Amino acid sequence: MVFRQDYLYWKTIEQLVVVHQFRIVQISQNQSEVWLESAKKKGPSLIRLLRYDLDWGNWMKRDMEDTARKVDTVRKKQYKRNLDALNVYVSTYPPVDEWSDRVSEPLVIGSKGQTNLQTVVVHSENVQTTLQSLSALLQVDLAIETEGFLYDYSVIESLKNRVIGVTNQRVKQEKDIFTYGKPYFTYVFIFIQVIMFALLELKGGSTDTENLIAFGAKENFLILQGEWWRFFAPIVLHIGMFHLLMNTMALYFLGTAVERIYGRYRFLLIYLLAGFAGTLASFVFSPSVSAGASGAIFGCFGALLFFGVVHPSLFFRTMGSNVLIVIAINLMIGFIVPVVDNAGHIGGLVGGFIASAVVHLPRQKRYMKRLAALVLTLVLTIGMLYLGFKVQPASGDPRYAVTIAKDHIEAGEINEAYQVLTEVNDKDLQAEYYFYLSYTEFELGKLEEAKKHLEIVTSKLPDLHEGHYNLALVYTELKEYDKAKSSIEQAISLDPDNDDYHSVLEEINDLSEGSE
Template structure:
């Protein structure tokens, strides 16, 4: 092979890398075979350049078949349905025998879906230039004449420099910063989990509320910090392990791309977004870093928005699959706060748009993201605080009432439950809890009415019968007291208090007769 073929080989490589944005994926040690990739191109997702003196067409046929087998392997690795490959031979002369029929149509791998379209570049190559220009819809300028070793070395150096420069720029996008805050948050959530376990248990409702879980009634009372504190709280060991593992991998990736301070902003705003969405759309108590972690997904999706080609060539498919699986689990498995997940995803995407990429400013785009984020947050907060009736369900009302009862704030518990009963169709359990608060406040008549409602709705509610027995005993109606105490004991024979109450009533009746 002479300098003429060297020059053509590297000139073609330069055209594909520089003008057509192909990426170098493999260069042989002898530097006479080069593989390039651009998966978004429809007609030539992969290009193979080979510098070789073609003597006989049967050798070329075997080489095309081997290339097709390699292409099929690449297709499977990439998970593509089809993979068109452009196979270009740079040679001093075409094969000496008949060869046109071998390259007149793309060669298909046996039982495969990879196709190989072959072109031959020889000393007279106008036809090949025309075919390349037809494929890429872009002119290919190829000088004619004799080329020296210096000419070939210059275009080779320019081509390799361009390829290396592109690779370095791409690598730099993924390695701007080193994870720091990711590890800080991992440490914090493990430490907080240990604190919760020490103070009463990470699955204990009272403990979770005390240490900052998202609880709508308290947010409505002004405890705004509950939009942020749930980010480091977790309910149970499995919840902690799953989120810590996800944070370690996703958080590290995002922090490397965006840097430490940008990651901190993205993570906190995503966590806030997740809690805000949960506040609006899910009345139940919740906690966890899931919203902030989904915000990391949002940050990577923003990366895909700005660098779509690089995104889908590297991590895009895997990110979308994992995200889809997580969202599907959220919609199908009960108990998962999917509103928080989606809110975190959106929050992370918007937060990333506000800070954009390190050393790359887009003021108008960043301002647009800031305006959209501010408007969305303001609108959701206004809706949440102006329509509080939509933010509480029966479970939330009962949990809040029980917290009031623990602190002996019976008037607050009574007011909360009475308001809920007036607005919603409540279960017997709500009426029973309301009656308990009324008993503690001395309103036995109201308590009796509500306990009657409980046993009418749920006759086997033995605690209601027991409390009714106590009220009737207080009113010195031993007959009614004995009737309900007997019923409570029948429903739950193992309850010692019920037996003691029956004995107490029997003693009163005996002493009364005497």
């Protein structure tokens, strides 16, 4: 009889592990207790099997409560809202006292019933009915022969060896998933971005906007002018030492992990496509000059998320919770800190996820799914390019209007610049907009309009000496010499070494004296 229950215990484990792909989470030293994890969407996620000859129901009650607490601890560690578990006792005989009421309903832990433990007792008197119940609870077909079978020691050992052998093989396969490739391009990109940072510093500084633009930083108007390579160049440029250090550390840890999982050439495509997607999103949604590997690095996060979709159980057992938390923290920082280009981060995250779906994981063909991901990539890319090149410049957005107007001004096309600026219909306009609008108005002789707009500029940006200088010129043309003198003196206080400002002050003094 004892051998029969031992056989049932190991045959059930063998069926669940070998046939139905359940995973052994833990096995006790004497092998009498085994914890399994189910990958099925329905049914209990955790299964505990205990080979123990029950004596008293009170002991079973205490053991059930202790097991439920362990399951609740697992739920909290995995950040799950709810967790259902199954507790199976395999006993030669049922407890000698009353026990059936204790297993009639699940044992619930938590004020909101987050953890549910269903208990089943398999004993010599209820084998067939209990196996049927287990099959229903676990959503599997437990094909276990219980009648007319010789339950000797060799059969049980054979079942044990098969279970342990299959488990060891799967552990090896999981380890192989994380060691498919050796990091190579991660180190190449780290080397390139360090070299580019050194060149930036030698040529004028990595925080100098003009220098960054010269080296290929994302600048929307230049992209609109056809400099498409600026979608990729920002990936290896960084603004300041802190920016470089943070992104280099992130690339080292994330890049090596992704490259080991996907292999070097898949990683290369994911990284470049994610970097492009991040820059493209920044081009569409942010007017600021930007640079950095952040979009591509978020693409590595996207690659890990795709890995989590393909291998959800393995993902959450290894890195899943940490990856989700880090992504959430970084995106939150991006929404709180204005200088962070969150559009680039989100674009890189999405781009990395979709790029991973296109190349997919090693040894997995999935051609139709990869084709669908490629089509989605093309559709999103074309749509974003259309927004960036066609919709945004014609939208009356002051960010684009100022950029286009500056180009017209440099070409001496004042009327064209004025027309572009006056077509803007945004009510919450920035000082930069009014500065360039006032310049065109001054050049076209619209002095009252120029004065009104420059007064807005100097009130919003009191430290902009060019604004005070231009306002002094407008006041001079309007023969408001006292105001002109006050404005040019303010400009000189902000930029005392500017000879042009001193010359204008002398001219205003002369005009003021001549008018008396």
